[in-house]
Amino acid sequence: MQRLILIAVPYAWLLALFLVPFLIVFKISLSDVELAIPPYTPTLSDGLIQFFQALDFENFAFLASDDLYWKAYLSSLQIALISTLLTLLVGYPMAYGMARAPEEWRPTLMMLVILPFWTSFLIRVYAWMGILSQEGFLNQFLLWTGLIGEPLTILNTTTAVYIGIVYTYLPFMILPIFAALDRLDGSLIEAAEDLGCSRFQAFWLVTIPLSRNGIVAGSFLVFIPALGEFVIPSLLGGSGTLMIGKVLWEEFFNNRDWPVASAVAVILLLILIIPIVLFQRNQQKQAEAEQ
Amino acid sequence: MNRLSWFNVTSLTLGFAFLYLPMVILVVYSFNESKLVTVWAGFSTKWYGELLGNEAFLDAAWVTLKVAVLSSTLATVLGTMAAYVLVRGGRFLGRTVFSGMIYAPLVMPEVITGLSLLLLFIGIGLDRGVLTIVLAHTTFAMCYVSVVVSSRLLTFDRSLEEAALDLGCTGFEAFRLVTLPIIAPAVISGWLLAFTLSLDDLVIASFTAGPSATTLPIKIFSAVRLGVSPEINALSTLMIAVVTIGVISASLVSKRNSLRQQRDEQAAARA
Amino acid sequence: MPESVFAPWDDPSEEPLIRFRNVTKQFGDFTAIDDLTLDIFEREFFALLGPSGCGKTTMMRMLAGFETPTSGVIELAGQDIAPVPPNKRAVNMMFQSYALFPHLSVYENIAFGLRRGNMPKHDIDDRVAEMLKLTRLEKFARRKPHQISGGQRQRVALARSLAKAPKLLLLDEPLGALDAKLRQATQFELMDIQEKTGTTFVIVTHDQEEAMTVASRVAVMDEGRIMQVATPEHIYEAPESVYVADFIGDVNIIRGTATPLGEQRYSISHSADAPPLVAVSERPFATDQTCHLAIRPEKVSIHAERPDGADNAVQGTVLDIAYLGNISTYHVALPDGQVIKAQTANTRRVSRRSFTWEDTVWLSWTATAGVLLAQ
Numbered sequence: 001m002q003r004l005i006l007i008a009v010p011y012a013w014l015l016a017l018f019l020v021p022f023l024i025v026f027k028i029s030l031s032d033v034e035l036a037i038p039p040y041t042p043t044l045s046d047g048l049i050q051f052f053q054a055l056d057f058e059n060f061a062f063l064a065s066d067d068l069y070w071k072a073y074l075s076s077l078q079i080a081l082i083s084t085l086l087t088l089l090v091g092y093p094m095a096y097g098m099a100r101a102p103e104e105w106r107p108t109l110m111m112l113v114i115l116p117f118w119t120s121f122l123i124r125v126y127a128w129m130g131i132l133s134q135e136g137f138l139n140q141f142l143l144w145t146g147l148i149g150e151p152l153t154i155l156n157t158t159t160a161v162y163i164g165i166v167y168t169y170l171p172f173m174i175l176p177i178f179a180a181l182d183r184l185d186g187s188l189i190e191a192a193e194d195l196g197c198s199r200f201q202a203f204w205l206v207t208i209p210l211s212r213n214g215i216v217a218g219s220f221l222v223f224i225p226a227l228g229e230f231v232i233p234s235l236l237g238g239s240g241t242l243m244i245g246k247v248l249w250e251e252f253f254n255n256r257d258w259p260v261a262s263a264v265a266v267i268l269l270l271i272l273i274i275p276i277v278l279f280q281r282n283q284q285k286q287a288e289a290e291q
Numbered sequence: 292m293n294r295l296s297w298f299n300v301t302s303l304t305l306g307f308a309f310l311y312l313p314m315v316i317l318v319v320y321s322f323n324e325s326k327l328v329t330v331w332a333g334f335s336t337k338w339y340g341e342l343l344g345n346e347a348f349l350d351a352a353w354v355t356l357k358v359a360v361l362s363s364t365l366a367t368v369l370g371t372m373a374a375y376v377l378v379r380g381g382r383f384l385g386r387t388v389f390s391g392m393i394y395a396p397l398v399m400p401e402v403i404t405g406l407s408l409l410l411l412f413i414g415i416g417l418d419r420g421v422l423t424i425v426l427a428h429t430t431f432a433m434c435y436v437s438v439v440v441s442s443r444l445l446t447f448d449r450s451l452e453e454a455a456l457d458l459g460c461t462g463f464e465a466f467r468l469v470t471l472p473i474i475a476p477a478v479i480s481g482w483l484l485a486f487t488l489s490l491d492d493l494v495i496a497s498f499t500a501g502p503s504a505t506t507l508p509i510k511i512f513s514a515v516r517l518g519v520s521p522e523i524n525a526l527s528t529l530m531i532a533v534v535t536i537g538v539i540s541a542s543l544v545s546k547r548n549s550l551r552q553q554r555d556e557q558a559a560a561r562a
Numbered sequence: 563m564p565e566s567v568f569a570p571w572d573d574p575s576e577e578p579l580i581r582f583r584n585v586t587k588q589f590g591d592f593t594a595i596d597d598l599t600l601d602i603f604e605r606e607f608f609a610l611l612g613p614s615g616c617g618k619t620t621m622m623r624m625l626a627g628f629e630t631p632t633s634g635v636i637e638l639a640g641q642d643i644a645p646v647p648p649n650k651r652a653v654n655m656m657f658q659s660y661a662l663f664p665h666l667s668v669y670e671n672i673a674f675g676l677r678r679g680n681m682p683k684h685d686i687d688d689r690v691a692e693m694l695k696l697t698r699l700e701k702f703a704r705r706k707p708h709q710i711s712g713g714q715r716q717r718v719a720l721a722r723s724l725a726k727a728p729k730l731l732l733l734d735e736p737l738g739a740l741d742a743k744l745r746q747a748t749q750f751e752l753m754d755i756q757e758k759t760g761t762t763f764v765i766v767t768h769d770q771e772e773a774m775t776v777a778s779r780v781a782v783m784d785e786g787r788i789m790q791v792a793t794p795e796h797i798y799e800a801p802e803s804v805y806v807a808d809f810i811g812d813v814n815i816i817r818g819t820a821t822p823l824g825e826q827r828y829s830i831s832h833s834a835d836a837p838p839l840v841a842v843s844e845r846p847f848a849t850d851q852t853c854h855l856a857i858r859p860e861k862v863s864i865h866a867e868r869p870d871g872a873d874n875a876v877q878g879t880v881l882d883i884a885y886l887g888n889i890s891t892y893h894v895a896l897p898d899g900q901v902i903k904a905q906t907a908n909t910r911r912v913s914r915r916s917f918t919w920e921d922t923v924w925l926s927w928t929a930t931a932g933v934l935l936a937q
Contacts, residue, residue, distance in 0.1 A: 002462055002463055003380070003462075006372055007376050007380060007383055007389075010370075010433070010437075011385070011389055013369055013429075013433070014373075014389070014392040014393070014430070014433075017408065017411070017429075017430040018392050018395070018396060019392060021407035021410060021411035022407050024407060024410045024411055024414060025403070025406060025407045025410060090306065093302035093306070094303060094306035094307075096299065096302070097295070097298075097299035097303040097306070098303065100295055100299050101295060102295075111542055112307060112311075113310070114538075115534075115538055116310055116311075118537075118538055119314070119531050119534045120508070120534075121491050121493075122508050122511055122512060122515075123314075123317070123531065124313070126317075126511070126515050126519075126523065126527065127316065127317045128313055129515065130316065130317070130329060130519045131313055131316065133329070133518075133519070136329055137316055137329060167309070167310075167313070170306075170309075187657045187658075187659050187661040188661050188663060190626075190628055190655075190657070191655070191657055191661035191663075192663075192674070193628075193647075193648045193649045194626055194627075194649070194675075194723075195654065195675030195678060195722070195723075195726065196649045196650075196678030196679065196726070197649055197678060201678070205674075206663060209665045210665060212665075224398050225398075225400070228402060228403070230400075230402050230494055231493060231512075234516075235515065245402045248402045248403075248406070249402060252406060252498075258410070261406060262406065262410070265402065265403045265406055268400060268402075268403065269400075269403060272400070289708075
């Protein structure tokens with residue numbers, strides 16, 4: 001009896017507030033505009049009948065025909081991919097430095113990496129608006145050094161979005177790589193040097209392959225949320241930066257086209273399934289390897 | 292492995308500068324006299340004064356706090372239950388679906404979670420307000436709580452529970468008297484995580500909030516869309532200060548506890 | 563015709579392969595190696611023996627190139643090796659943890675060092691095959707390190723470090739991770755491989771039995787200094803200090819004052835109410851000099867009655883009996899409280915054992931059974 005309650009309560013909660021809403025999105029993505037705009041009162045019993053009657057793929061056909069959506073999906077993928085690579089380039093040397101730091105520093109360094117994660121995401125993105133704007137601190141600094149003659153336009157470009165993603169998701173990249181490097185047995189590097197490797201060869205042939213799991217995990221942890229990102233492109237990106245999260249938001253709040261918004265959501269999810277499954281598999285393989 | 296080369300030192304220095312400089316600038320310029328955020332015109336705390344006089348912000352902050360406390364508490368209860376079911380529940384019908392529903396929200400884009408919950412609330416005719424935000428936040432936060440708690444439960448020595456049962460506890464008593472006190476740190480960090488996630492959330496709250504209830508992130512977002520403002524800098528500084536103090540004092544407490552334990556063990560070993 | 567004994571250390575014309583000259587190594591305030599001088603010769607199987615923290619691992623890591631001496635010179639074949647980085651040294655090391663690369667197969671682990679040079683592909687194949695054969699690992703070439711047993715891993719580590727045919731092979735507690743039975747078998751295997759390849763081996767161990775079994779010479783170390791370097795027999799039979807006598811095997815130490823009797827014979831008074839003991843020593847002692855008589859338990863015999871004509875005989879009561887199957891060790895308390903251990907081979911069944919707890923017995927040993935030590 002106790003066990004039943006224990007299972008039933010969280011189960012019912014998630015069914016009602018996660019799975020059911022999800023099915024509604026599916027349903028609406030297959031409906032006409034008139035039917036889906038509130039009040040879509042026909043309740044459950046009629047709803048089901050209407051659901052099958054009204055089933056059509058118009059919204060998806062619309063998405064396919066309008067190249068705005070194609071471009072948005074592709075550019076989301078591109079932005080997520082490039083920013084993941086950039087995050088790796090920034091994050092790996094940091095994780096490596098942390099792993100080589102004296103043992104007693106490491107908890108502090110870890111805390112320094114995690115601390116920004118506890119501060120508001122919105123504020124961290126907002127902080128860059130003042131830095132990247134035309135008269136912002138970066139331009140002031142570059143003008144002062146004389147590297148540039150007139151201010152660069154960075155805010156409201158895709159570059160700003162890259163910077164924003166790298167900045168906010170950096171901890172996700174550093175932590176799994178650091179975990180992998182921290183576990184790495186130092187005598188493996190010495191063995192490689194003993195067998196004739198230079199420092200760099202030992203790094204390339206031993207350190208990199210053995211931190212592979214951390215690299216993969218970190219990359220997915222950045223790539224997956226970056227793909228559906230909304231706040232960063234809407235604050236740092238300009239009108240030229242197309243990201244699907246932003247499109248969905250605008251479709252919903254500005255155009256009030258719920259079926260299209262739902263269809264956009266469904267496709268975004270379909271795109272996400274592949275990296276999510278790959279990520280799960282990587283995690284599982286790692287867990288098995290550790291046993 | 293611990294020979295720091297100049298390369299390591301440089302990458303750590305640059306990396307941490309990259310992580311912290313933007314926030315340092317934000318904090319420093321919140322004390323700027325000028326309305327122009329990027330031009331220093333002298334020290335002043337006037338923006339803090341204006342912020343505290345701004346009713347709309349204060350209201351939003353109050354709503355956010357209420358939502359965060361309610362939803363994180365609910366999420367902790369539900370998430371701990373879910374973790375227990377996942378780790379100790381054995382087999383039951385629909386277990387795969389259940390664990391899928393626990394992990395899916397962690398990777399789900401917020402726009403989709405928000406959209407789907409909004410459609411549900413409209414579908415069942417629930418007025419949007421504090422309640423709907425709490426429901427929404429509880430749902431995704433409980434998944435984070437359950438991940439944190441279940442990772443602790445996995446390393447938990449099962450024979451402790453069995454010993455409790457052997458000594459005459461009922462299942463629930465064993466949980467309350469043995470399991471819960473031991474996993475308490477994980478439950479507390481789950482609560483803290485849920486609390487910050489709720490405080491922090493913009494996207495889901497934007498979908499599920501109605502005109503009667505606006506949270507602080509929604510308020511900040513609509514303000515910063517128009518550009519950088521010194522008032523927001525002041526607000527950000529306050530939030531950063533609260534988090535920094537919280538995290539540092541939490542880590543100091545845990546460090547002191549582990550030091551005390553070490554000392555006690557040494558003392559006991561000498562006795 | 564007797565084979566000539568392998569003892570290059572006794573031959574003054576022989577050039578050592580490795581020469582430590584006044585080597586000191588400090589880590590901050592801590593002195594790991596203290597002004598150490600030592601020669602190791604080609605084809606030797608040399609053991610560094612000592613408790614943990616005695617500096618033996620530091621010596622090995624200096625040979626491998628992972629540490630540099632604070633002062634002094636280490637020569638390999640007449641060359642100062644201080645400026646040579648580890649990857650350029652003709653020295654290979656077998657790590658205590660084995661340090662096998664988990665992402666590479668057994669084959670690739672063994673080939674790893676060979677691929678660093680310009681060796682042609684088929685030569686690498688041949689060499690790896692040879693190594694696999696030497697260590698009887700042919701069947702496991704394709705496996706990853708976590709798919710083989712501990713003993714096999716140990717052999718992979720050995721094969722990998724031998725593959726480059728180093729002038730010198732360093733083994734850091736090579737058998738520490740194996741269980742007792744496997745360890746014995748592996749000790750003989752190591753000696754066999756050392757003989758076949760003719761490589762100079764330097765082994766670090768804290769297990770005295772292991773050092774005695776495998777080594778041509780043993781260096782007993784303590785706190786960064788070498789206490790004695792000698793063959794295993796010599797170390798056991800003729801320790802130069804109480805520390806070495808105590809570290810290697812079981813020993814009784816009786817403290818007393820010496821009185822020369824002439825012809826290298828000394829009388830040792832050790833207790834007010836017992837007659838003095840007699841011992842022979844090549845090392846001279848002055849009258850009333852403090853000395854320590856070290857006697858191995860197996861050289862002390864135990865009797866029910868006072869034996870006739872024994873150089874030394876003492877009476878005591880049996881305190882404890884440690885039955886080890888093949889032998890028994892009797893702990894006998896003398897009237898002044900000192901406990902002497904005596905060992906007898908169990909050629910009879912336990913039930914017919916002649917002594918039991920609380921029995922009064924006599925212990926005896928000859929004048930040459932013990933070693934008289936100054937410190």
